[in-house]
Every structure is written in C-alpha cells, then in structure tokens.
Amino acid sequence: MIDNDDMLHRVDRHYLGPTGFTLPFRVRYGAVGIGFVIPVAIFIIARAIVHVPINFQSIVIILALGVVLTSKVTKYVNADRPLRSVLKAAWNDLNAPRPPKGTVTLLK
Numbered sequence: 001m002i003d004n005d006d007m008l009h010r011v012d013r014h015y016l017g018p019t020g021f022t023l024p025f026r027v028r029y030g031a032v033g034i035g036f037v038i039p040v041a042i043f044i045i046a047r048a049i050v051h052v053p054i055n056f057q058s059i060v061i062i063l064a065l066g067v068v069l070t071s072k073v074t075k076y077v078n079a080d081r082p083l084r085s086v087l088k089a090a091w092n093d094l095n096a097p098r099p100p101k102g103t104v105t106l107l108k
Helices: 029-050 056-076 083-094
Strands: none
Touching: 029 056, 056 083
C-alpha cells in the first residue's frame, strides 16, 4: 500500500478472509454489499420480468453476470465517489435534455 499523509486512506479496506484461511484475492468492503445487491436484483428481474426458469445454468449465469457488473460498478465507486453520487450522475446523464433528432444545424 502506498504511504500517504491522509489518515483516512491509510487503513487498508480489503477483506482478506477468515483468520488462517485467507482468500486468494482481495475484496474491498464496499464491494461486498454491492456484490450482494446486484445478483439479487438480477435474479428478481430475471424471474419476474423475463420468466427465466430456476435451474443450475440460470443461477450460474446470474452469478457470473453479477460478478461482472459488480466489478464494472466498483471501478467507479471509491472513497471520493460513493455509490450514491455515481448513481445520481448516471441518472442525470440519462435524463439530460437532448436536442431533437430530426433537425440538423450547419454552421456557416
């Protein structure tokens, strides 16, 4: 870990596993909550809207998709950009006013 003068960032915020049985990878504490919520949301959407049957293959696909989406989300979420502000920025970007698609203006 890089040593800096900020006491907030000196703490190593990674879960290494239970004592004596460390994980082969590092998991941030913030990613644990996000990594639990995303697969549950995918499962609810898959069952309620898409009507995906419950079998081993669908559960594995949902978990794999959850891991991929969690890794994509946690690339943007850190101590300086919490999840709430990232979601708010994404919502604002999706709902921003856009010019009408039918008109093309040429600068002369």
